[in-house]
Amino acid sequence: MSSITVGTRVETARGLASGRLARNVALGALVALLLFLTAYPLAMLVYGSLHTTPPGEAGTFNLDGYRAMLTRTNAVVLLNTIGLSLVKTGLAMVLALFLAWIVARTDTPYRETLEVLVTLPFYIPPILTAMAWGMLATPKGGVINLAWTGLTGSREPLVNIYSYGGVVWHMMQYSTPFLFLLMVGAFKSMDPALEESSRTSGATAFTTFRRVTLGLMLPVTTSAFLLSFIRGVESFESALIFGSPVGIEVITTEIYHLIHHTNRPDYQQATALALGIMVLMFLLVAWQWRLLGGRSFFTVTGKGYTPRVARLGRWRWATFAFCVLFFVVTVVLPVGQLIVSSFFKFFGFYRWSMVTTDHYFTVWNNRLVWRALANTLLLGVLGATATMMLGGLIAYVLVRTRFGIRRALEVLAWLPWMMPGMVLGIGFLWAYALMPGPVQLYGTLWALGVAYVTLGTPLAVRTMAGAFAQLAHDLEECSRVHGAPWWTTFRRILLALAWPAFAVGWILIFFIILRELSASILLYSVGNEVLSVVIMRLWTEGKAGQVSVIALVMLALVFLFRFAEQRFTRRGTSSPFRRSSPADAGSSLPPPRIARAKPALGGPEC
Amino acid sequence: MPGVTVDGVSKHFGAVRAVDRVSLDVADGRLLTLLGPSGCGKTTTLRMIAGLEHNDAGRIVIADRVVSDAAAGVFVAPERREIGMVFQSYAIWPHMTVFANVAYPLEVRRLTRTAVIERVGEVLRLMQMEHLATRQATMLSGGQQQRVAIARALVFQPRVLLMDEPLSNLDAQLREQMRLEIRALQQRLGITTVYVTHDQEEAMVLSDEIAVMHEGRVLQRADPQTVYARPASRTVAAFFGAPNLLAAKVREVRREGDGALARVDGEGWEGWGAAPDDVCEGDAVTVVVRPEIIRIATDAAGAGNGGRPGIAWRGVARQRIFRGARNLYTVETGAHGGGLAALRVTVDAPPDQTVALGSAVTLTVDAAQTWAVRD
Numbered sequence: 001m002s003s004i005t006v007g008t009r010v011e012t013a014r015g016l017a018s019g020r021l022a023r024n025v026a027l028g029a030l031v032a033l034l035l036f037l038t039a040y041p042l043a044m045l046v047y048g049s050l051h052t053t054p055p056g057e058a059g060t061f062n063l064d065g066y067r068a069m070l071t072r073t074n075a076v077v078l079l080n081t082i083g084l085s086l087v088k089t090g091l092a093m094v095l096a097l098f099l100a101w102i103v104a105r106t107d108t109p110y111r112e113t114l115e116v117l118v119t120l121p122f123y124i125p126p127i128l129t130a131m132a133w134g135m136l137a138t139p140k141g142g143v144i145n146l147a148w149t150g151l152t153g154s155r156e157p158l159v160n161i162y163s164y165g166g167v168v169w170h171m172m173q174y175s176t177p178f179l180f181l182l183m184v185g186a187f188k189s190m191d192p193a194l195e196e197s198s199r200t201s202g203a204t205a206f207t208t209f210r211r212v213t214l215g216l217m218l219p220v221t222t223s224a225f226l227l228s229f230i231r232g233v234e235s236f237e238s239a240l241i242f243g244s245p246v247g248i249e250v251i252t253t254e255i256y257h258l259i260h261h262t263n264r265p266d267y268q269q270a271t272a273l274a275l276g277i278m279v280l281m282f283l284l285v286a287w288q289w290r291l292l293g294g295r296s297f298f299t300v301t302g303k304g305y306t307p308r309v310a311r312l313g314r315w316r317w318a319t320f321a322f323c324v325l326f327f328v329v330t331v332v333l334p335v336g337q338l339i340v341s342s343f344f345k346f347f348g349f350y351r352w353s354m355v356t357t358d359h360y361f362t363v364w365n366n367r368l369v370w371r372a373l374a375n376t377l378l379l380g381v382l383g384a385t386a387t388m389m390l391g392g393l394i395a396y397v398l399v400r401t402r403f404g405i406r407r408a409l410e411v412l413a414w415l416p417w418m419m420p421g422m423v424l425g426i427g428f429l430w431a432y433a434l435m436p437g438p439v440q441l442y443g444t445l446w447a448l449g450v451a452y453v454t455l456g457t458p459l460a461v462r463t464m465a466g467a468f469a470q471l472a473h474d475l476e477e478c479s480r481v482h483g484a485p486w487w488t489t490f491r492r493i494l495l496a497l498a499w500p501a502f503a504v505g506w507i508l509i510f511f512i513i514l515r516e517l518s519a520s521i522l523l524y525s526v527g528n529e530v531l532s533v534v535i536m537r538l539w540t541e542g543k544a545g546q547v548s549v550i551a552l553v554m555l556a557l558v559f560l561f562r563f564a565e566q567r568f569t570r571r572g573t574s575s576p577f578r579r580s581s582p583a584d585a586g587s588s589l590p591p592p593r594i595a596r597a598k599p600a601l602g603g604p605e606c
Numbered sequence: 607m608p609g610v611t612v613d614g615v616s617k618h619f620g621a622v623r624a625v626d627r628v629s630l631d632v633a634d635g636r637l638l639t640l641l642g643p644s645g646c647g648k649t650t651t652l653r654m655i656a657g658l659e660h661n662d663a664g665r666i667v668i669a670d671r672v673v674s675d676a677a678a679g680v681f682v683a684p685e686r687r688e689i690g691m692v693f694q695s696y697a698i699w700p701h702m703t704v705f706a707n708v709a710y711p712l713e714v715r716r717l718t719r720t721a722v723i724e725r726v727g728e729v730l731r732l733m734q735m736e737h738l739a740t741r742q743a744t745m746l747s748g749g750q751q752q753r754v755a756i757a758r759a760l761v762f763q764p765r766v767l768l769m770d771e772p773l774s775n776l777d778a779q780l781r782e783q784m785r786l787e788i789r790a791l792q793q794r795l796g797i798t799t800v801y802v803t804h805d806q807e808e809a810m811v812l813s814d815e816i817a818v819m820h821e822g823r824v825l826q827r828a829d830p831q832t833v834y835a836r837p838a839s840r841t842v843a844a845f846f847g848a849p850n851l852l853a854a855k856v857r858e859v860r861r862e863g864d865g866a867l868a869r870v871d872g873e874g875w876e877g878w879g880a881a882p883d884d885v886c887e888g889d890a891v892t893v894v895v896r897p898e899i900i901r902i903a904t905d906a907a908g909a910g911n912g913g914r915p916g917i918a919w920r921g922v923a924r925q926r927i928f929r930g931a932r933n934l935y936t937v938e939t940g941a942h943g944g945g946l947a948a949l950r951v952t953v954d955a956p957p958d959q960t961v962a963l964g965s966a967v968t969l970t971v972d973a974a975q976t977w978a979v980r981d
């Protein structure tokens with residue numbers, strides 16, 4: 001094939017001046033976009049906390065918002081917030097450690113299935129289980145109490161979900177699988193020699209577990225604890241549904257009530273409180289960073305050890321049963337309750353004569369529900385796509401370039417990580433009210449969309465940065481040299497290789513959007529409702545049957561996407577992510593040096 | 607002239623001077639090898655030609671087109687330099703088939719589908735990889751990946767081919783085979799090539815010209831024979847095999863034709879050796895004597911120079927290393943009781959020339975086969 005010859009085209013060099021300009025414009029646009037998404041609403045919080053009237057109205061500036069904050073009630077709110085989160089994190093930690101140990105380090109049967117079951121509650125939107133538990137454990141007519149009074153003849157209900165215990169109980173259902181996910185990997189990848197040498201040194205199995213196993217786990221448990229605690233401080237649903245009706249308020253619900261449940265919405269104080277929680281979050285995160293030496297989470301890299309597995313003998317069925325029980329309580333019971341109440345005419349009256357499909361028809365004929373479903377799906381699909389694309393671009397700049405602007409981008413993209421949805425919601429309320437130029441976002445669906453993209457950005461960046469970091473530079477450079485411009489290379493090489501991570505990140509962000517309540521409830525407008533807002537409204541109107549029907553629809557979506565996600569992660573594990581390309585001598589097949597583009601955890605609320 | 611010119615190019619990484627004012631030019635259709643120990647700046651030089659690193663100083667011209675000029679602020683992006691490159695790691699895209707890997711450079715150039723299929727088929731046939739076209743790239747052996755990488759670098763008929771230690775990840779046998787194959791391919795296609803290696807043997811087999819690099823600089827640039835037989839410095843000489851480097855002083859210079867002969871005086875020995883033109887009486891030099899050109903004999907008669915000028919040493923065979931095709935002797939010379947430390951000379955002798963250890967031997971070498979370089 002002598003046709004391959006070196007061309008003799010003579011061409012004058014066109015400098016990279018144009019290329020450099022394009023690059024700087026693109027970088028500038030990226031920074032500007034991030035500034036708008038994160039720094040702008042944050043700055044507007046400061047503005048709003050000083051502004052005497054609601055967003056969009058003329059007013060003056062004073063410190064009333066901060067003065068109003070310093071009350072005894074708010075001191076109790078602060079104590080509630082911290083106390084509830086601390087208690088739920090502690091309890092969930094014990095439970096999660098036990099479950100992780102069962103799944104990773106014992107010979108309990110069907111451990112792989114158990115792992116999937118135990119983590120499933122993490123993916124169910126909290127608002128759904130909140131409604132379900134509201135029906136299961138309410139003193140009047142709750143199934144658990146009905147069964148209790150029926151069985152024992154007692155007149156006193158057994159449990160009351162509307163209490164401190166109820167709030168903790170509901171929060172735990174998310175924290176436990178979340179902590180489990182954070183810690184199970186560390187359990188699995190522990191070098192067995194470390195424990196074996198303890199045993200040969202004369203320590204008993206229990207001493208070894210206490211001194212060596214837990215000792216080795218300490219960095220992971222500490223950071224997981226902190227992360228879960230921080231998430232607890234910014235959580236909203238549990239306290240809103242189980243605390244507020246009996247006067248137990250936390251900061252997020254307090255902010256919400258200041259805007260929605262007072263005669264004249266006190267935006268100034270709400271905004272000041274939002275800034276207050278930001279300060280609290282900032283202190284917590286700073287403390288976390290100090291403790292973990294600049295990392296937000298301590299990860300354990302698997303070395304491919306096969307960990308020691310404890311032989312439990314007959315007890316392995318007990319541990320098996322324990323995991324199943326956890327699954328039943330956190331998933332089967334609430335979902336079962338939703339199914340049951342969707343078919344009964346009135347909540348709490350479970351007789352055959354009351355069975356009906358009316359709720360399904362009512363919901364079917366409800367235009368509002370259809371609109372909300374369409375809005376949720378539209379925002380979910382577009383929002384997840386936009387967020388992942390944005391996250392991918394930012395991650396590229398962070399991981400693959402040496403631009404000076406990198407640091408700024410990193411901080412900007414990380415900011416929403418410590419902004420609770422409620423805080424971001426208020427920030428955007430002010431931001432939209434003061435939008436420069438003719439673009440009006442408030443009153444449109446995009447008011448929500450923009451907030452969702454902001455909320456999802458940290459997770460998207462982390463997911464894509466993790467995936468990009470695993471790809472050898474050669475793969476990218478080779479594409480450039482062989483004629484592909486940057487954008488083509490990004491699409492066809494980097495994104496194509498990081499595709500499983502992209503898909504998983506996409507689904508997780510879709511979940512975030514699907515379950516998002518706190519920012520949505522502040523930013524929606526008539527005609528632009530989303531499902532979580534509609535569910536909340538129907539719940540306050542006491543329409544348990546319709547709530548259940550919609551909840552089941554959302555659950556179906558969750559299970560569908562969770563299933564898809566698992567397919568992707570499995571594909572991800574078998575897809576060739578190599579740090580460096582085949583560099584193995586000889587003619588043997590390259591060994592499966594496969595690193596997973598594992599999505600980072602901790603994105604969704606818990 | 608579609609060659610490559612590198613003109614005074616430098617590259618710093620922080621305080622590290624990775625490449626220091628390197629100038630090279632490769633004529634059309636020639637193969638230049640950058641040869642040097644690990645870390646001497648070969649890869650960085652190659653990457654600057656490809657446009658993967660910005661040069662701090664100097665100018666790079668590919669096929670009469672200035673692609674990078676630090677002073678003038680010109681920098682052409684890598685994708686617009688029309689270069690084929692084989693990476694050390696091969697950089698085979700693991701999410702694509704063999705066909706897709708090779709087709710990629712054509713696709714990004716927006717060739718029609720039929721043209722792509724035709725070209726890729728041609729190149730795969732050339733690399734004897736046709737039967738693997740549909741194979742996933744991860745399911746290839748090291749040697750096969752190498753062929754795919756070369757096919758991909760050639761498929762769009764680039765002006766210049768760059769190869770960064772393409773054989774370093776292959777086993778010894780395959781390496782020798784591929785060496786010859788790459789050379790044959792390069793000559794058949796007549797493609798201007800810059801090849802990077804740290805393996806001197808590979809460099810000699812493959813190259814039209816070799817540039818020996820050391821600590822970011824080019825020490826010598828010449829054809830393989832010259833670099834081997836007439837190294838420009840002690841460092842260059844030391845890089846090829848394990849020559850005897852003997853310190854000496856020039857006592858007398860006799861210029862003749864295109865070279866010079868110098869009478870050199872070492873520690874306990876003296877004789878005539880070839881030297882560069884500009885060598886002068888009194889210069890301190892290193893005489894490079896390659897082990898394989900030294901004759902070894904137990905009697906003075908068998909070791910004569912037949913009247914030709916040269917050098918002779920007397921000594922005792924101390925050590926023998928059996929190497930299959932050759933015997934490597936270490937001979938201790940210069941211990942004439944003159945208070946001088948023993949001088950060790952290695953001799954690479956054919957297997958039929960066996961010498962008993964401990965016996966007295968005479969070593970001789972022709973002047974033309976030695977080389978005296980100034981320190």
Ligand SMILES: Nc1ncnc2c1ncn2[C@@H]1O[C@H](COP(=O)(O)OP(=O)(O)O)[C@@H](O)[C@H]1O
Nearest residue numbers: 619622623624643644645646647648649650651
């Ligand atoms: N990206 C980089 N950052 C910092 N130093 C580098 C980088 N690339 C190369 N170097 C340094 O430059 C020198 C030359 O490297 P290189 O060109 O890779 O050498 P070679 O390919 O000859 O082994 C080495 O000292 C190396 O450590």
Ligand SMILES: [Mg+2]
Nearest residue numbers: 645648649650
């Ligand atoms: Mg190198």
